[in-house]
Amino acid sequence: MFFPKSVGLSIQENDLTISKVSQKFFHCTFESMVIKDFFLKDSLDLKPLIDAQNFHSHQVILSWPREKTIVRELELPGSSIHELKESISYQLDSFILYSESDVYYDIYPSISPGHGEKAFVFAIKREELDDLLAKFESLNIKPTRIIISSLSFIPFVNGHKVIILNKCTNSTTLNCYEGPTLVHSSLMRNSTDLAEKIDEIKPDKLILLDSDGNDTLCFDHADIKVETWEKGKESLAAALNGVSEYLEKFDILKSNKKRIISQYMLTGILILFLISFAFAIPSIIKHKKSEAINIINTQLKELQPGVNKVSKIREEAEKILEKSRKINEITSISSRRIDLLAELTRVLPDDAWIKEVSMKDDYFQIEGSGLSGTTVLTLLESSPLFSQVKFTSPVTKGRDGKEQFNIKVNIK
Numbered sequence: 055m056f057f058p059k060s061v062g063l064s065i066q067e068n069d070l071t072i073s074k075v076s077q078k079f080f081h082c083t084f085e086s087m088v089i090k091d092f093f094l095k096d097s098l099d100l101k102p103l104i105d106a107q108n109f110h111s112h113q114v115i116l117s118w119p120r121e122k123t124i125v126r127e128l129e130l131p132g133s134s135i136h137e138l139k140e141s142i143s144y145q146l147d148s149f150i151l152y153s154e155s156d157v158y159y160d161i162y163p164s165i166s167p168g169h170g171e172k173a174f175v176f177a178i179k180r181e182e183l184d185d186l187l188a189k190f191e192s193l194n195i196k197p198t199r200i201i202i203s204s205l206s207f208i209p210f211v212n213g214h215k216v217i218i219l220n221k222c223t224n225s226t227t228l229n230c231y232e233g234p235t236l237v238h239s240s241l242m243r244n245s246t247d248l249a250e251k252i253d254e255i256k257p258d259k260l261i262l263l264d265s266d267g268n269d270t271l272c273f274d275h276a277d278i279k280v281e282t283w284e285k286g287k288e289s290l291a292a293a294l295n296g297v298s299e300y301l302e303k304f305d306i307l308k309s310n311k312k313r314i315i316s317q318y319m320l321t322g323i324l325i326l327f328l329i330s331f332a333f334a335i336p337s338i339i340k341h342k343k344s345e346a347i348n349i350i351n352t353q354l355k356e357l358q359p360g361v362n363k364v365s366k367i368r369e370e371a372e373k374i375l376e377k378s379r380k381i382n383e384i385t386s387i388s389s390r391r392i393d394l395l396a397e398l399t400r401v402l403p404d405d406a407w408i409k410e411v412s413m414k415d416d417y418f419q420i421e422g423s424g425l426s427g428t429t430v431l432t433l434l435e436s437s438p439l440f441s442q443v444k445f446t447s448p449v450t451k452g453r454d455g456k457e458q459f460n461i462k463v464n465i466k
Contacts, residue, residue, distance in 0.1 A: 058076075058077050058113070058296070058297040059074070059075070059076045059077075059112045059113070059296075059297070060074070060075050060112055060113040060114075060115060060293045060294070060295075060296025060297045061073070061074050061075075061107070061109055061112045061113065061114045061115065061293055061296070062074075062075070062115050062117060062206075062288075062289040062290055062291065062292030062293030062294070062295070062296065063114065063115070063116045063117065063195075063197070063289055063292065064116075064117040064203065064206070064285075064286070064288040064289035064292060065117075065118070065119055066285050067223070068090075068091050068092060068093045068094050069088055069089065069090050069091065069092055070088070070089045070092035070093070071086060071087070071088050071089075071285070071286045071288070071289040072086065072087050072088075072089070072107060072289060073085070073086040073286070073289040073290040073292070073293045074086075074107075074112065074293060075290070075293040075294055075296065075297055077297045082294075082297070084290055084293065086286050086289060086290060088286060089103065093189070097189065097192040097193055100193055101193055104193045104194070104195060105194075109194070109195055109196070112296075113198045113199070113296040113297075114195065114196060114197045114198050114199075114296075115197065115198065115199050115200075115201060115292040115293060115295050115296045116197040116199070116200045116201070116292070117201055117202070117203045117206040117288050117289060117291070117292035118178055118183070118200055118201070118202050118203065118306065119203055119222075120202055120203045120204045120220070120227040120229065120239065120241075121220075121222045121225060121227055121241060122178070122182065123176055123177065123178055123202050123204075124150050124152070124157070124175075124176070124177040124178070124179075125174060125175070125176055125177075125202075125204075125239050125240075126149050126150055126174070126175040127172055127173075127174055127238075127239075128149070128172060128173045128174075128175060129170075129171075129172050138161065138173055142161065142175060146159065146177075149175055150175060150177050152177065152179070155180070156179065156180055157177040157178060157179055157180055158177065158178045158180060158183055158200070158306045158307060159175060159176060159177035159178070159306065160176060160304055160305055160306050160308050161173050161174065161175055161176075162174040162176060162205060162236065162301075162304055164235055164236055164237055165235065166232040166233070166235045166237050167232070168215075168232055168237065169232065169237040169238070174204075174236065174239065176202045176204075176205075176306065178200075178306055183200070183306075197307070198296075199295075199296070199304075199305040199306075199307065200305060200306040200307050201292065201295060201301055201304055201305070201306065202306070203220070203227070203288055204227070204229045204236055204239045205236060205295075205301055205304060206288055206291040206292045206295065207229070207231075207287075207288070207291045208231070208234050208235075208236065208291075208295070208300045208301065209234075209291055209294040209295060209298055209300055210287070210291050210294075211231045211233070211234055212233070212234075213233075213258050213259050214232065214233070214258050215230070215231070215232055215255070215256070215257045215258045215259075216230070216231045216257055216258065216259045216260075216261060217229065217230050217231075217252060217255060217257040217259070217260050217261065218231070218261045218263065218283075219248075219260065219261070219262050219263065220263040220285075221262075221263070221264075224243070225241045225242060225243050226241070226242045226248055227239070227240075227241055227242075228240050228241075228242050228248065228251060228252075230255055230257065234300060238255070252278075257278060258278075258279065259278070259279045259280075259281065260278050260279065260280045260281070261280075261281045261282070261283055262280065262281070262282045262283070263282075263283050263284075263285050263287070263288070264282070264283070264284055264285040391413055393439075394413070394418065394439065394465065395411070397437055397439045397440075398411070398420070398434075401433045401434055401436070401437050401440075402424075402430060402433065402434075403424065403425075403429060403430065403433065405424050405425045405456075406422055406423070406424035406425075406429075406430050407422055407423050407424060407456075408420055408421070408422040409421045409422055409423070410422075416464060416465050417462060417463060417464045417465055418462075418463055418465065419446065419460065419461065419462050419463070420460070420461050420463070421459075421460050422459060422461075423452060423454075423456040423457060423458050423459070424456055424457060424459070425456060425457070426457060427445070427449040427457040427458075427459035427461075428449075430459065430461065431443055431444075431445065431459075431461060434461065434463055438466070439465065439466055440463045440464065440465065440466065441463075441464045441465075441466050442462075442463075442464040443461060443462070443463050443464075444461070444462055445459060445460065445461055445462075446460045446461065446462045447459075447460045
């Protein structure tokens with residue numbers, strides 16, 4: 055953006071201070087307002103007022119109270135800030151007694167002639183910040199960055215050694231700066247400890263936020279230059295951080311963004327894996343099917359000699375069965391014919407002579423001679439095995455005086 059604009063937000067108990075800064079070339083303009091009891095009012099009542107601020111065209115920098123922040127100072131003996139960040143990301147709970155899932159955090163490197171190289175770990179309890187962000191979300195306020203009030207004042211700090219004091223409900227925050235660098239930050243629970251700390255640091259300037267100093271400084275400070283700032287200056291300082299490069303890399307929300315990005319990356323990798331697997335399934339199935347077919351074909355080839363043997367045995371068995379059937383059939387026919395011939399022999403008289411017997415399925419014909427063809431016909435009719443006995447040709451007499459006859463006999 056050619057002419058950057060920024061909004062700074064700061065919290066003082068239940069109040070919210072909003073400051074806008076616009077930069078044109080080397081000139082900055084600003085305006086501030088305080089919304090009293092912001093955190094006690096309903097979002098519906100606040101929305102018209104917030105909508106009028108037009109946050110959408112600005113960077114929004116939230117300055118989080120130091121007294122609600124977990125702070126740890128770490129030395130950097132030969133370690134780079136990058137190495138420290140890597141180390142902290144793996145063992146955050148050993149530094150601040152909270153796991154990464156319970157807090158938002160970021161690291162501020164501090165390098166100064168008087169205090170050497172060290173780093174501050176600033177952390178905010180996730181549930182506390184989430185509650186605030188939820189209220190902001192209901193009002194369509196979306197902070198682009200969140201910094202700590204200890205760091206917000208850096209654009210206003212100049213001079214060799216400066217302390218800024220902010221009197222809170224149960225403590226006083228003490229932040230010490232060397233030039234534009236934070237070198238110390240602590241919460242002082244009583245005036246005695248506060249006085250000892252100030253005496254230890256020996257600042258060139260002491261800045262009091264919205265205080266006359268009577269209830270804050272209970273010690274001799276005649277040799278220290280004292281200034282008083284309005285508490286609303288914190289939101290203005292936060293807004294200046296949005297149009298400057300003082301804290302461009304510091305953002306409490308950064309850890310959450312990295313976490314979300316990591317979750318998105320993991321989700322994306324999982325989705326890609328599932329898609330790849332889905333596309334691979336037909337190929338896998340085809341491959342497995344081909345393997346199964348090859349295995350079956352191999353097994354069939356191995357079984358083929360046995361199958362051929364079985365087929366030959368079955369063919370031979372079928373031939374044997376057929377022969378057996380024919381034999382049984384012949385045997386049955388032969389047995390039947392024997393029975394018929396036996397009956398024919400029993401019925402015929404002794405003077406009859408049979409020349410030929412022609413057997414069919416359900417009848418037979420006989421050609422013979424005897425003293426009387428009619429007698430033979432009558433005797434055949436009397437048999438229980440025969441029926442419809444009749445001559446098939448006229449009865450004739452031969453030279454020997456015997457009658458020649460041809461008789462058809464149905465079999466019962």
